[in-house]
Amino acid sequence: MTRRDATKADADLLLDLYVARREDRLRQARDWYIHEFHARTMDDFERLCPRGSEANDFFCMVVSYWDMAASMVRAGLIEQTLFFKNNRELLFVWERGREVMMGLREAYRDPLAWHNLEAVADAYVAWLNEEAPGAYEEWKQAIHAVRREPEQRA
Amino acid sequence: MHDATATYDDAKLIMRLYELRLEPRMREARRWFVAHCRLASLDDFARLCPIGSRENQSFRMVLTYWDMVATLITAGVLDRHLFFESGRELLLVWERLRDVMAQRQASNDPMFKDLEIVGEAYASWMKARSPEAYEAFRARIR
Numbered sequence: 001m002t003r004r005d006a007t008k009a010d011a012d013l014l015l016d017l018y019v020a021r022r023e024d025r026l027r028q029a030r031d032w033y034i035h036e037f038h039a040r041t042m043d044d045f046e047r048l049c050p051r052g053s054e055a056n057d058f059f060c061m062v063v064s065y066w067d068m069a070a071s072m073v074r075a076g077l078i079e080q081t082l083f084f085k086n087n088r089e090l091l092f093v094w095e096r097g098r099e100v101m102m103g104l105r106e107a108y109r110d111p112l113a114w115h116n117l118e119a120v121a122d123a124y125v126a127w128l129n130e131e132a133p134g135a136y137e138e139w140k141q142a143i144h145a146v147r148r149e150p151e152q153r154a
Numbered sequence: 155m156h157d158a159t160a161t162y163d164d165a166k167l168i169m170r171l172y173e174l175r176l177e178p179r180m181r182e183a184r185r186w187f188v189a190h191c192r193l194a195s196l197d198d199f200a201r202l203c204p205i206g207s208r209e210n211q212s213f214r215m216v217l218t219y220w221d222m223v224a225t226l227i228t229a230g231v232l233d234r235h236l237f238f239e240s241g242r243e244l245l246l247v248w249e250r251l252r253d254v255m256a257q258r259q260a261s262n263d264p265m266f267k268d269l270e271i272v273g274e275a276y277a278s279w280m281k282a283r284s285p286e287a288y289e290a291f292r293a294r295i296r
Binding site: 005006007008010011012014015018019022027031035079081082085086088128131132133134135138139146 | 163167170171174177179180205206211218221222225226229230231232261262263264265268
């Protein structure tokens with residue numbers, strides 16, 4: 001991932017990604033992931049997202065969307081600083097799901113699973129540490145508190 | 155004729171951003187923000203937009219949308235003067251959030267920094283052209 005000036009093509013791709021994640025079902029999945037997906041172990045994951053469940057669909061939709069976006073960043077097709085400034089959600093998805101994705105990699109014997117997401121999340125952390133030392137650690141603590149209040153649950 | 159640097163591509167990008175604002179859920183979020191989102195403190199925010207609520211979702215939609223627009227301006231991808239001619243809603247959002255953001259920024263996290271940069275530049279641009287108009291706008295929307 002090399003650094004360069006952003007262009008109008010980067011802006012176009014940024015907006016294309018923005019439009020794609022507004023689709024109703026993906027919006028629902030992202031909202032679920034942010035507020036309901038709290039799994040640290042494979043047991044947690046199997047309880048929360050059993051195969052064939054809506055929760056499992058939501059998990060797959062969210063991580064595959066962000067892995068796709070990450071593949072574009074890694075390929076240099078979208079300028080990374082512009083992407084990072086607009087897509088903290090990618091880092092959120094990786095931080096929240098890291099243990100589960102690692103566990104699934106092992107279960108699937110597929111080290112390539114979500115490797116773009118991991119690489120871009122690592123680059124994001126490096127960028128954040130360079131831009132604002134300490135901000136990443138602070139943010140990481142804060143995101144664990146993001147949990148829907150019982151009265152807000154459907 | 156105020157700006158000779160904007161291009162056809164800037165106009166196209168402004169139109170694309172405009173179209174994104176028309177999506178029904180985004181319209182709902184923007185309408186809610188303009189009508190109801192007046193925050194003096196982080197406590198107000200927690201009361202008005204609890205985690206998981208529709209208001210919280212609307213707030214995040216509005217804030218991240220306008221911050222995204224701001225990043226295009228700070229990156230030099232979108233001509234700021236052409237944008238300022240028609241993007242007053244960004245200034246409204248920034249004016250409404252300025253105080254709360256200042257309370258939040260004990261942290262040096264750069265999140266929403268671009269909205270601040272462009273919001274302040276917009277306020278300066280408007281003040282330079284008509285200080286009375288800026289003050290009247292500010293008083294009306296706060």
